[in-house]
Amino acid sequence: MAEYKGMAQPSRASDEDMRKIHIEPVPDEQKPEKAVEYLDYIRKQFRSFVMAMETCTKCGQCAENxxxxxxxxxxxxxxxxxxxxxxKIYRRYFTLEGRWFGSLVGAEDISLDLIETWYSYFYQCSQCRRCGHVCPFGIDTCEVTFIGRQLLHWLGITPKLHSDVGAAMERVGNHTNMPKPALADTLEFMCEEAYDEFGVEIEMPLDKPADILYVPSSADFLLNPYTLMCAGMFFHYIGASWTIPSAVTEAGNFGFLFDQYYTQRHNIMRLLNAAQELDTKKIVWGECGHGWRAAKMYIPTKADRPVRWDITHLHDEAAHLIRNGELKLDPNKNSRPVTLHDPCNYVRACGLNENMRTCIKASCSNFVEMEPYGYDNFCCGGGSGILFDDPDMYNKRIQLSWKKAEQVRETGVGKNGDGILCAPCSICKAQLYPMVEEHNLGVEVKGLIDLVGKALVWD
Amino acid sequence: MKLLIGQILPYITIIIFVLGVFYRLGRWVGTQIIHNITLSDPWLKTNGQVAVRIGTEAFLFRNFFIFDKALWAGALLMHLSLLNVLGGHVVGFGTLGTQFAFIPGVSEQLSQSLSNDLGTIFGILLFVALAYLLIRRLSITPIKQLNKPSDILWLVFLLLIVGVGDIMRFFHQFHVEYEPVRDYVIALGTFQPVVNMELLSNPVFLVHFTLVNILLILFPFSKLMHLFGMFAERWIVNRTYHEPAPGMPNIDVAAARKAGLGLPSSGGGAESSSEGV
Incomplete structure (x- = not known):
C-alpha cells in the first residue's frame, strides 16, 4: 500500500518482516487503544516531548523554515x-483542557485514520531540527516524530526500508546485508583502486586489533567507494594503527530513526563489544549524519555500561591535523567549483560546522558557500532515512529536495556542468545522487573526505 | 453578584492559578531530559553563554529577530507593552502613581502625570500589538493553517481585557482612582473586611476585573503557560556541552611522511589522475 485515503505512504513491512525485528503487529481494531496506551507510557519519560506538546503557541515561524x-x-x-x-491525542487523553474543551483547544479522539496519518506525515519529516533551530522556544519537532515513529513501530507499522535495515543490522551488523567475506573483498579491491587512481599503496585492515576503530557507513562499500577509499588513504597517510570492525561496518543506526529502544541499543552494544575485542583506544566515525548524532549524542545515554572510549568524527580528526599543519594538501587537485551541503545532524546536533569548512577550504581551490549555510542550512530532503523508492514517495522526495535544488542553483557551481556538491553523509548522498539529476543541477555529489583524500600530497 | 465577584471570586482565582501552575510544572518536573539533545548552533561552553542565549531568546526574541522581523516587531511590542502594563498595575496602584518620585528631581505630581501618560501609551501599544498579531493570524496562509479556535479566542480575549482597560483611561465617566483600588486589593490580600466595594458599580471596571479573574483561572490550562515553558524547553536544547578532544592515539604524521608511507615501493605506480575523484 503506497496510499491511504489520498495520503502518500511508504511501503510498509509485512507482519513477517516485523517479526524479524521482534515486533508482533497489533491488530487494526486494537491499534487506537494501544496507541494511547503506548503514548501514555512514553510521555511520562521524555521532557523534550512533553515540552513540545505543551509549549507551542502556533506562532508559525517554523513553517517557512x-x-x-x-x-x-x-x-x-x-x-x-x-x-x-x-x-491532539495528547490533549484529549492527557490534559484537563483537552478533556473539558475538546475541539475548541484542538483535542481529538484517537482513530485508525489518525494513526495512518501519522504514518504518512512522520515519514515525510526529515528530523533535521531546523524548526527547533528557528523556534523561539527551541521546540524540537524531531522529538515528536521520533516518538510518533516509535509508537507506529510498536503498533507494527514500519516502512519496509527501515524494517529491512533493522533486520540486516541484527544479522550482519550493517544496513546493506554485506557479510564479512564481501567486506574483505571490497576492501582489497579498494586498495587496488587507490593504487590505480592515486598511485598510492595502502592497507585497509579488517578486524585487526588496532588503536583506532574506524566505523564507515556500509553504503561506502557500495555507493560511495571514494569516501571509504579516501578515509583509508587518510589513515595510511598519517601512519595510524587503525581497523574496521566487521561486527559493525555501519556508521548509521536506523534504530535511531524508527526504534530507539531495542534496535538502536542493540547496534550500539554490538559496536562497544567489537571495540573491546579489537583492543581499541579511540573510535572514529565515518560520514553519516544521523549515525553520527546517534553515536556522539546517544551512545553515552543508551549504552548498557559506561563507555570507555572517546568517539570523534573523521572530519574532527582531519580538521585537527590540518590546523596543526600536519596534512599536506594541494587544493589545486580539486579545482572544480565546489559547494557544501551541511548535513543537518552535523551542524545542528553535532557541532561539525567549523571543522567541515576547515577541511573543504584546505582541499579545494574553488569553494562557494550556499545560502543559507552552516547551522541555517536546509536538509537534502532525504534526512532520517526517508529514501523511499515507491513512485508516490519518490515523487515526494523530489518535492522535498526542491529547496536544496534552489540553493545549489544559486551558487552557480553547476552552471558549466562540472560542479561538485559535497554532501558528507550517506543519506544525503543517497538522496542527492538521483535528485541532482531530477533537478538538472550540473553537479556531481561527493563526500568530504573524498576531497581531502584526493588533495593529499604524498611525497 | 458583587459579593461573589468582588469578594469570593478573587480567592478562587488565586487558588486555581497557583495550584494549576504547580500542577503543570509538576508534570514537567516528573519527566526527564534523557538524551543530550542540545542544539549545536553553536554549542554553549559556559553557563554564562547559556544565560545569554536563553536571556536573549526570552527577553529580546532572538530567533524572531533573525528569521522573521515582522513577527519579531509585533511579538516584542506586545510582550514589552504587557510587561509595562502589568508592572504599571503593581507599582502604579501600589504607590498611587508616585513611583517615579524616587528619581531625584521628579516631584510626586510629575510622577503621577508620568505614570498616567505611560499607562495610557502602553495600554494603546498593547492593544495595537495584539490587534496586529490577530490580523497576522487571520491573514497569513501557513498561520491560518495552524489556527485552532482557542488560538484566536485568546487574542480576542486579551484584546477585550486591554480594550476595556483602555476605556477606563479614555472615558472620564468610567475613570478609576488608584487609591480605592489599592485599598480594596490590600483588604482582600490581608483578609480584612473588604472596602470600596462601590468600585464594582463601575460596569467597565467590573468587566475588566471579572475577565482578568477568568484569564487567571484558565492560565494554567492554556498556551499562556509558554511563559514558563519557554525556559523549560530552552533548558533542554541550550545547555553546556564539551566536545571530546580531537587527536588520535600513537600518531606521528611527520615520521610517517618521512618513511614515505603509501608511496609505491616499486616506484612504478600509476600516474596521479586528475579526474579520479
Missing part, C-alpha cells in the same frame, strides 16, 4: 501542525 513544507505546501507538513497530529 521547513523544507518539507516549502516543497509540498501541505498544511500537515508545517512542523507545528505535524506535531499537532500527536498533540
Amino acid at each position: 521547513c523544507h518539507t513544507y516549502l516543497g509540498t505546501r501541505d498544511p500537515n507538513n508545517i512542523p507545528a501542525n505535524r506535531a499537532e497530529l500527536i498533540r
Whole structure:
C-alpha cells in the first residue's frame, strides 16, 4: 500500500518482516487503544516531548523554515501542525483542557485514520531540527516524530526500508546485508583502486586489533567507494594503527530513526563489544549524519555500561591535523567549483560546522558557500532515512529536495556542468545522487573526505 | 453578584492559578531530559553563554529577530507593552502613581502625570500589538493553517481585557482612582473586611476585573503557560556541552611522511589522475 485515503505512504513491512525485528503487529481494531496506551507510557519519560506538546503557541515561524513544507505546501507538513497530529491525542487523553474543551483547544479522539496519518506525515519529516533551530522556544519537532515513529513501530507499522535495515543490522551488523567475506573483498579491491587512481599503496585492515576503530557507513562499500577509499588513504597517510570492525561496518543506526529502544541499543552494544575485542583506544566515525548524532549524542545515554572510549568524527580528526599543519594538501587537485551541503545532524546536533569548512577550504581551490549555510542550512530532503523508492514517495522526495535544488542553483557551481556538491553523509548522498539529476543541477555529489583524500600530497 | 465577584471570586482565582501552575510544572518536573539533545548552533561552553542565549531568546526574541522581523516587531511590542502594563498595575496602584518620585528631581505630581501618560501609551501599544498579531493570524496562509479556535479566542480575549482597560483611561465617566483600588486589593490580600466595594458599580471596571479573574483561572490550562515553558524547553536544547578532544592515539604524521608511507615501493605506480575523484 503506497496510499491511504489520498495520503502518500511508504511501503510498509509485512507482519513477517516485523517479526524479524521482534515486533508482533497489533491488530487494526486494537491499534487506537494501544496507541494511547503506548503514548501514555512514553510521555511520562521524555521532557523534550512533553515540552513540545505543551509549549507551542502556533506562532508559525517554523513553517517557512521547513523544507518539507516549502516543497509540498501541505498544511500537515508545517512542523507545528505535524506535531499537532500527536498533540491532539495528547490533549484529549492527557490534559484537563483537552478533556473539558475538546475541539475548541484542538483535542481529538484517537482513530485508525489518525494513526495512518501519522504514518504518512512522520515519514515525510526529515528530523533535521531546523524548526527547533528557528523556534523561539527551541521546540524540537524531531522529538515528536521520533516518538510518533516509535509508537507506529510498536503498533507494527514500519516502512519496509527501515524494517529491512533493522533486520540486516541484527544479522550482519550493517544496513546493506554485506557479510564479512564481501567486506574483505571490497576492501582489497579498494586498495587496488587507490593504487590505480592515486598511485598510492595502502592497507585497509579488517578486524585487526588496532588503536583506532574506524566505523564507515556500509553504503561506502557500495555507493560511495571514494569516501571509504579516501578515509583509508587518510589513515595510511598519517601512519595510524587503525581497523574496521566487521561486527559493525555501519556508521548509521536506523534504530535511531524508527526504534530507539531495542534496535538502536542493540547496534550500539554490538559496536562497544567489537571495540573491546579489537583492543581499541579511540573510535572514529565515518560520514553519516544521523549515525553520527546517534553515536556522539546517544551512545553515552543508551549504552548498557559506561563507555570507555572517546568517539570523534573523521572530519574532527582531519580538521585537527590540518590546523596543526600536519596534512599536506594541494587544493589545486580539486579545482572544480565546489559547494557544501551541511548535513543537518552535523551542524545542528553535532557541532561539525567549523571543522567541515576547515577541511573543504584546505582541499579545494574553488569553494562557494550556499545560502543559507552552516547551522541555517536546509536538509537534502532525504534526512532520517526517508529514501523511499515507491513512485508516490519518490515523487515526494523530489518535492522535498526542491529547496536544496534552489540553493545549489544559486551558487552557480553547476552552471558549466562540472560542479561538485559535497554532501558528507550517506543519506544525503543517497538522496542527492538521483535528485541532482531530477533537478538538472550540473553537479556531481561527493563526500568530504573524498576531497581531502584526493588533495593529499604524498611525497 | 458583587459579593461573589468582588469578594469570593478573587480567592478562587488565586487558588486555581497557583495550584494549576504547580500542577503543570509538576508534570514537567516528573519527566526527564534523557538524551543530550542540545542544539549545536553553536554549542554553549559556559553557563554564562547559556544565560545569554536563553536571556536573549526570552527577553529580546532572538530567533524572531533573525528569521522573521515582522513577527519579531509585533511579538516584542506586545510582550514589552504587557510587561509595562502589568508592572504599571503593581507599582502604579501600589504607590498611587508616585513611583517615579524616587528619581531625584521628579516631584510626586510629575510622577503621577508620568505614570498616567505611560499607562495610557502602553495600554494603546498593547492593544495595537495584539490587534496586529490577530490580523497576522487571520491573514497569513501557513498561520491560518495552524489556527485552532482557542488560538484566536485568546487574542480576542486579551484584546477585550486591554480594550476595556483602555476605556477606563479614555472615558472620564468610567475613570478609576488608584487609591480605592489599592485599598480594596490590600483588604482582600490581608483578609480584612473588604472596602470600596462601590468600585464594582463601575460596569467597565467590573468587566475588566471579572475577565482578568477568568484569564487567571484558565492560565494554567492554556498556551499562556509558554511563559514558563519557554525556559523549560530552552533548558533542554541550550545547555553546556564539551566536545571530546580531537587527536588520535600513537600518531606521528611527520615520521610517517618521512618513511614515505603509501608511496609505491616499486616506484612504478600509476600516474596521479586528475579526474579520479
